[in-house]
Amino acid sequence: MKHHPKISIRGLYKAFGPKVVLDGLDLDVGVAESMVVIGGSGTGKSVLLKCVLGLLEPESGSIKIDGVEVLGMPTSEREKINRKFGMLFQGAALFDSLAVWENVAFGLIRAQGVDRIAAKRIAIENLASVGLRPEVGELSPAELSGGMKKRVALARAVATKPEIIFFDEPTTGLDPIMSDVIDKLIVKCVHELGATALSITHDMGSARKIAHRVAMLHMGKIIWQGPVAGIDRSGNPYVDQFINGRAEGPIQMQVRA
Amino acid sequence: MNPLATLGRVFIGFMQVAGRISLFTFVAVSHCLRPPWYPQLIGRQMLDIGYFSLPVVGLTSLFTGMVLALQSYTGFARFSAEGAVATVVVLSMTRELGPVIAGLMVAGRIGASMAAEIGTMRVTEQIDALSTLATNPFKYLVAPRLIAGLTMLPLLVIVADVIGVFGGYLVGVYKLNFNPAAYLKRTFDFLEFIDVFSGLVKAGAFGFIISLMGCYHGYHSEGGAQGVGRATTNAVVSASILLLVFNYGITEIFFATR
Numbered sequence: 001m002k003h004h005p006k007i008s009i010r011g012l013y014k015a016f017g018p019k020v021v022l023d024g025l026d027l028d029v030g031v032a033e034s035m036v037v038i039g040g041s042g043t044g045k046s047v048l049l050k051c052v053l054g055l056l057e058p059e060s061g062s063i064k065i066d067g068v069e070v071l072g073m074p075t076s077e078r079e080k081i082n083r084k085f086g087m088l089f090q091g092a093a094l095f096d097s098l099a100v101w102e103n104v105a106f107g108l109i110r111a112q113g114v115d116r117i118a119a120k121r122i123a124i125e126n127l128a129s130v131g132l133r134p135e136v137g138e139l140s141p142a143e144l145s146g147g148m149k150k151r152v153a154l155a156r157a158v159a160t161k162p163e164i165i166f167f168d169e170p171t172t173g174l175d176p177i178m179s180d181v182i183d184k185l186i187v188k189c190v191h192e193l194g195a196t197a198l199s200i201t202h203d204m205g206s207a208r209k210i211a212h213r214v215a216m217l218h219m220g221k222i223i224w225q226g227p228v229a230g231i232d233r234s235g236n237p238y239v240d241q242f243i244n245g246r247a248e249g250p251i252q253m254q255v256r257a
Numbered sequence: 258m259n260p261l262a263t264l265g266r267v268f269i270g271f272m273q274v275a276g277r278i279s280l281f282t283f284v285a286v287s288h289c290l291r292p293p294w295y296p297q298l299i300g301r302q303m304l305d306i307g308y309f310s311l312p313v314v315g316l317t318s319l320f321t322g323m324v325l326a327l328q329s330y331t332g333f334a335r336f337s338a339e340g341a342v343a344t345v346v347v348l349s350m351t352r353e354l355g356p357v358i359a360g361l362m363v364a365g366r367i368g369a370s371m372a373a374e375i376g377t378m379r380v381t382e383q384i385d386a387l388s389t390l391a392t393n394p395f396k397y398l399v400a401p402r403l404i405a406g407l408t409m410l411p412l413l414v415i416v417a418d419v420i421g422v423f424g425g426y427l428v429g430v431y432k433l434n435f436n437p438a439a440y441l442k443r444t445f446d447f448l449e450f451i452d453v454f455s456g457l458v459k460a461g462a463f464g465f466i467i468s469l470m471g472c473y474h475g476y477h478s479e480g481g482a483q484g485v486g487r488a489t490t491n492a493v494v495s496a497s498i499l500l501l502v503f504n505y506g507i508t509e510i511f512f513a514t515r
Contacts (some may be wrong), residue, residue, distance in 0.1 A: 055385050079391050087389040093382040097374075111391035160390075 004067060006031045006164060006196040007052065012061035014047055021047045022058065023220030034190055034197040036207040036228070038242060039217035040251065045200035046090075048217065049166050052198070053085060054078050065164070083111055086162035086195075088186075090169040092149035094141035100152050101127070101137030107160040126155040130185050147178040151185065158189045165190060167199035171206045183209040204243050216242065218251065281473050288395040289403055298397065302405030306367050306464070307412055313366060314359045318417035321354050322346060322424025330433050342433070343443035346425030351452045352512075355417040356410075357504055360463035363410065364496040368471040371402055372492035375475025376485035384476070399476070402468040410464030411457040418456065455511040462507060463500050470496040 005028035012025040021044040029035040039045050050056040052063055054070065063070050070081055086107075094103045102109075104126050105119035114122070124134045130151040141149060150170065157165055170186060171179035183206050190197045190210075201207050207214055208228055215225035216239050224236040231243060241249030329345045375398055378384050387394045422444060429435040471492045478488035 050385070053385075053389055055388055075393070079393065082389060083391045085389055087386065089382045089386060091381055093386040095383055095386070096377075106392070107390040110397075156390075166389075 004031070005029055005064075006033070006066060007198060008062075008064040008067075009048075009052070010062040010064075012048070012051060012058050012063065014044070014051060014056065014058040020220055022051070022061075025061070025217070025221055027215060027222055027225070029196055029198055032194050032196055034187075034199070034210055034212045035215060036199045036201060036211035036213075037215050037217050037222075038200075038202060038204070038207055040202065040242065043217050044220055045217055046168060049087075049168055049198070049200055053087065053166065054082065083160070084163040086157035086160060086165040088150070088153050088157045088165070088167045088170055090172055092141075092153040094144075094149060094152060094156070096141055098141075099137065100139050100141060100144070103141065103152060104137070104156045104159050106156065112160060122159060123155070126159045127152070129158075129189070130155045131181070147174055147181070150174065150178075150182055154182070154185055154189065158193060158195075161193055162195060164196045164198065165193075167197065167201075167210075169201055169203075170199065170210075171201065171203050176205075179203065179206060180209075182206075186210050202242075204245075277477075278469075278473055281476070282469060284395055285399045285403055285469065285472065288393065288400045293396070294404075295397065295401055298401040299404050302401045303409050305370075306363065306405050306468075307409035310359075310363050310366055310409075310413055311416065313362050314413050314417050315420050317358050317362055318350070318355065318421040319424040321358050322350055322421030322426075323428045325349055325354065325421075326425035326428040326433070330429075339433075340443065342429055342435070343425065343440045344447045346429075347422050347444045347448050348452055350421035350425070351418050351448070351456045352508070353456075353504075355414045355421055356456045356459040356463060357500070358421075359410065359413045359417045359460065360467065360500045360504075361497060363406075363413065363464070364467045364470075364493055364500060367406070368467045368492045368496045369489045371468065371471025372475040372478070372489045373485055375472055376478035376488040379476060379478050380481055380485060394476075399472045402472055403465060406464035406468030407461050408464070410460040410467075414456055414460035418453070451511065455507065458511075459504060459507050462503050466499050466503060467496045470499065 007027070007029040009025060009027045012022050013020070014022040025048065027035075027037075037045055037048065047056060051058045058071065061071070065081055065084065068081070070078065073081065094100075095106065098106070101120055101123040104123035105114070105116070108114040108119040108122060109116060120137075124137055127134065127137055132148065132151055132155070136144070136148070141152070144152065167186060170182055174182060186197070187210055197210070199210060211228040213225060214228050214231050215222045216236070217223075218238055224234055224239045226234060231239065234240065237250050241251050325346050326342055330339055330342050333339050333341055375384075378398070384394045384398070387397055426440055426444070429440045430437045474488040474492040474495070478484045
């Protein structure tokens with residue numbers, strides 16, 4: 001990892017009423033590094049991403065992007081920082097009211113002021129890079145399959161050439177072949193852009209394909225992190241239980257809320 | 258159960274909602290006043306709120322004007338004041354019924370659709386997606402709707418006033434056998450600028466309230482389809498109630514001392 005992390009999180013604390021979700025979380029993601037955060041459902045992975053993106057306000061802690069503290073930043077400054085980001089949402093989150101190409105070109109037109117004709121050309125190129133034909137650009141998101149929606153969302157996430165890309169459960173709900181397609185596209189896009197990637201997933205197959213490093217989130221803290229190649233020899237019983245998908249072990253699933 | 262504790266909880270809950278709505282309004286209005294503005298989005302909302310509401314507002318105003326003429330005639334005939342029908346119709350339409358009928362119709366049509374659209378965007382993370390694409394959701398979703406509501410309702414009310422007065426004219430002339438020229442003269446003789454103006458001020462306020470409630474409830478919806486349904490209901494009910502409350506308040510400001 002490089003000396004100056006692209007994303008640096010320290011002591012992040014977030015609670016919803018009495019329920020503490022992030023409890024003093026520390027995490028660094030280096031420049032052009034692909035970090036995957038794994039952890040069970042409801043452990044706060046999405047909350048972590050939303051805090052970094054500025055969609056949720058943590059109670060305390062520090063989040064630095066390129067060494068700049070973003071917590072407590074004025075909205076206008078925050079919007080400038082957000083221009084460095086791209087995000088692939090779990091459910092794709094495509095805008096229903098816009099055609100597919102307009103979804104892909106949205107950030108170019110709104111945030112970068114690219115004119116519609118040029119933006120459409122770039123959008124079609126981005127669609128091609130995720131294996132979609134130009135005709136797909138004219139369709140509405142409602143006409144697409146789950147896999148196609150994910151690909152469009154990926155094309156949208158990378159269209160503005162972001163420095164940091166977030167992937168929220170990129171393969172959830174997809175068949176194994178489409179999951180592999182999406183994983184390969186993620187690796188390709190991140191590599192071509194030289195972007196920093198922060199992904200969250202509980203799909204270990206996907207994590208092994210897209211990660212340089214893996215961190216495990218449990219009880220609001222990162223309890224282990226290391227290179228993806230070392231995950232099978234982590235020596236951490238929580239990680240072992242999680243990656244092998246065993247019901248027995250130190251992680252006790254709450255059956256009753 | 259302690260009734261005082263229950264009362265306290267209800268009061269605190271009410272104050273929390275009032276505070277949230279006030280903050281939402283402040284942020285939304287500040288985005289309406291600061292560039293960038295999105296003329297294309299504002300235009301689309303104006304078309305939806307103004308043009309596409311014309312049939313429903315026109316029809317309801319027509320029949321309101323007609324029934325108003327009929328009812329006031331049967332009432333005034335009891336003390337031989339039938340000649341006041343035209344005046345009552347025009348004053349009632351411009352001051353009260355035009356804005357209120359148009360407001361309630363638009364609250365049902367537009368308030369519900371705004372809450373459903375924004376609510377669906379919320380629960381499918383489309384609003385979060387806007388933020389990650391460096392686009393402020395208030396600027397993109399809320400401000401165009403507020404501006405369109407504020408400007409389109411007065412125009413709709415002008416149409417409602419004209420159609421409502423025309424409805425009264427139809428009943429007055431063709432059913433109650435008033436002389437057409439005399440009916441029109443009576444219509445305009447006692448009509449003052451303030452009667453029309455107060456109705457348009459109300460309309461602007463109602464348009465703002467309807468858009469605000471639609472956006473607020475949609476923006477804060479949660480819990481999937483059921484949450485969106487709840488937001489839609491809350492948007493229409495709260496807009497309708499606030500509309501009637503503000504109707505009284507504005508009437509008090511304009512006419513209490515006259």
